[in-house]
Amino acid sequence: MSVETAPQAPAHPAGMDNRIVVDGATRTWRDLPELTLPGPAAALAHTARHALAAARHHAVHGTELLLSTASRVDAAMRAELRDAGFAVTELGGDHPAGDTTPPASRAAETGRLWLLTSGSTGRPKRVGHTLESLTTVRGQQPARTWLCPYAPGTYAWWQVVTLSLTQPGQHLVVVEPDQLDDWPALAAEHGVDAASGTPTFWRRALHRDPAGLARVPLRQLTLGGEPVDQTILDRLREVFPAARISWIYASSEVGAAIVVHDGRAGFPMEWLDRAAPGRPTIGVHDGELVITSPYHGAGLDGPVRTGDRAQVSGDRVLITGRLDADEINVGGSKVSAGVVRDVLTAHPQVAWARVTGRRAPLLGHMVVAEVVPVGSATAPAEAGLDEAGLDEATLVRWCADQLPEYAVPRRIRVLTEIPVKETLKSDV
Amino acid sequence: MKELSRAQIRDLMGEVLKNQGKALPADDAADLREVGFRSLDFSELALRVEDATGEELNFDAPGLRRIATVGDVLDFLVELQRQ
Numbered sequence: 001m002s003v004e005t006a007p008q009a010p011a012h013p014a015g016m017d018n019r020i021v022v023d024g025a026t027r028t029w030r031d032l033p034e035l036t037l038p039g040p041a042a043a044l045a046h047t048a049r050h051a052l053a054a055a056r057h058h059a060v061h062g063t064e065l066l067l068s069t070a071s072r073v074d075a076a077m078r079a080e081l082r083d084a085g086f087a088v089t090e091l092g093g094d095h096p097a098g099d100t101t102p103p104a105s106r107a108a109e110t111g112r113l114w115l116l117t118s119g120s121t122g123r124p125k126r127v128g129h130t131l132e133s134l135t136t137v138r139g140q141q142p143a144r145t146w147l148c149p150y151a152p153g154t155y156a157w158w159q160v161v162t163l164s165l166t167q168p169g170q171h172l173v174v175v176e177p178d179q180l181d182d183w184p185a186l187a188a189e190h191g192v193d194a195a196s197g198t199p200t201f202w203r204r205a206l207h208r209d210p211a212g213l214a215r216v217p218l219r220q221l222t223l224g225g226e227p228v229d230q231t232i233l234d235r236l237r238e239v240f241p242a243a244r245i246s247w248i249y250a251s252s253e254v255g256a257a258i259v260v261h262d263g264r265a266g267f268p269m270e271w272l273d274r275a276a277p278g279r280p281t282i283g284v285h286d287g288e289l290v291i292t293s294p295y296h297g298a299g300l301d302g303p304v305r306t307g308d309r310a311q312v313s314g315d316r317v318l319i320t321g322r323l324d325a326d327e328i329n330v331g332g333s334k335v336s337a338g339v340v341r342d343v344l345t346a347h348p349q350v351a352w353a354r355v356t357g358r359r360a361p362l363l364g365h366m367v368v369a370e371v372v373p374v375g376s377a378t379a380p381a382e383a384g385l386d387e388a389g390l391d392e393a394t395l396v397r398w399c400a401d402q403l404p405e406y407a408v409p410r411r412i413r414v415l416t417e418i419p420v421k422e423t424l425k426s427d428v
Numbered sequence: 429m430k431e432l433s434r435a436q437i438r439d440l441m442g443e444v445l446k447n448q449g450k451a452l453p454a455d456d457a458a459d460l461r462e463v464g465f466r467s468l469d470f471s472e473l474a475l476r477v478e479d480a481t482g483e484e485l486n487f488d489a490p491g492l493r494r495i496a497t498v499g500d501v502l503d504f505l506v507e508l509q510r511q
Contacts, residue, residue, distance in 0.1 A: 330468075331467065331468075358475065360471040360472075360474060360475055361470070361471055361474045361485065361487040362467045362470060362471050362487075363467060363468065363471050366468070366471050366472065366475065368475075392447065393446065393447045396447045396448075397447075397449070400448075405468060406468065410444075410447075410468065410471070410472040410475065411472065411475050411476070411479070
């Protein structure tokens with residue numbers, strides 16, 4: 001159980017006086033509620049404000065902490081955490097404390113931060129970090145007001161949060177889950193000039209209200225968490241011609257390993273297998289991205305097989321998607337779902353696409369797709385046809401001009417809204 | 429269970445071919461090779477039938493047979509819906 005007392009935390013982290021907009025109010029790190037967290041603590045936050053308070057608590061006291069939103073942790077995971085010696089603590093919200101006493105107490109590991117992976121490949125697992133290993137942006141940065149749209153406790157959330165906690169002049173505007181659809185208005189109101197989000201997050205913003213997005217005075221746009229294709233980079237460039245647009249490959253396991261600022265999808269081939277002190281080494285083995293990183297999670301030193309598919313295209317190495325979900329076998333011919341998705345999203349009338357394999361007679365599987373047409377947020381598509389005349393046959397012909405016959409999606413469903421999960425990703 | 433008629437399946441077959449820039453001849457005896465209707469098209473047609481009926485087709489049920497004409501495809505899918 002958490003206890004709120006007077007907001008008077010000691011001024012340790014350098015960013016304590018940075019401005020934070022959360023829960024409809026503007027405050028500083030210093031003004032967040034002071035929590036009492038017994039370590040090792042598994043803090044399950046019901047509000048963004050309490051999640052930030054837990055992060056500050058860790059930065060000040062070094063309490064061993066696993067931080068997550070309450071919704072990501074089910075009853076089985078709570079029991080698992082208690083068995084691992086954590087005191088499970090609900091933060092914020094109207095929730096009974098329950099039994100938070102771990103059955104087998106153990107000594108807390110001071111300075112340890114635990115992340116729960118997204119669980120996209122099974123049960124979420126714990127990855128050990130420290131504030132130091134999560135802080136990948138160092139050195140003097142230009143003053144920025146950052147948007148924080150991520151779910152508390154995720155790797156991407158910690159990236160933005162550690163930046164604001166450790167660097168003076170790095171302010172935060174936190175997007176609550178119910179504000180995700182209209183974040184550009186919030187961002188414009190508070191002068192957000194830097195934002196980090198998944199490609200799905202950016203596509204949704206472009207799709208829902210491009211004029212509203214253009215009103216946000218962005219100077220830095222960052223994409224990560226999902227494959228980043230050239231089309232999304234180009235569309236953002238059209239809206240923000242003068243901004244720096246970067247994409248990052250990062251994960252709980254290997255940290256921030258690839259950062260690309262040149263506005264192009266993929267990374268330069270000459271970065272492969274290049275060893276430099278303090279920098280990750282990137283390799284591709286059997287089509288899989290393999291990373292050895294100084295920012296890795298505890299116990300993950302040495303090469304980490306990422307499970308992400310990488311392929312060379314011209315002078316770039318493209319990361320197209322998860323290996324286990326990316327490959328579709330159509331009658332013995334292998335199709336990369338990511339490559340087909342990129343062809344679909346490159347169509348000027350397509351705002352978003354998802355490509356999957358569907359069980360089919362004779363061939364085992366066929367390539368199928370779902371798409372959201374540009375402009376359908378204001379003019380809903382009906383019966384698979386939108387007002388721009390984007391129909392299945394048009395997209396099939398578009399794909400047939402660029403892909404082998406077996407890779408062309410044969411069934412294409414038209415959706416009106418880009419689906420998104422709490423992780424801001426749309427892959428399921 | 430909703431079941432498609434032979435005529436309805438014929439319409440779907442016409443859509444599959446139209447998406448490929450091909451036409452479905454009126455004659456059921458037309459040879460599939462001449463029409464340009466291949467295994468990818470056949471699989472797509474099966475998915476369209478499944479989508480229309482909401483039922484998965486069981487291709488393991490009937491014995492193998494020769495499917496050479498438009499009529500063979502239609503007969504096969506009509507029968508398959510009843511398995």
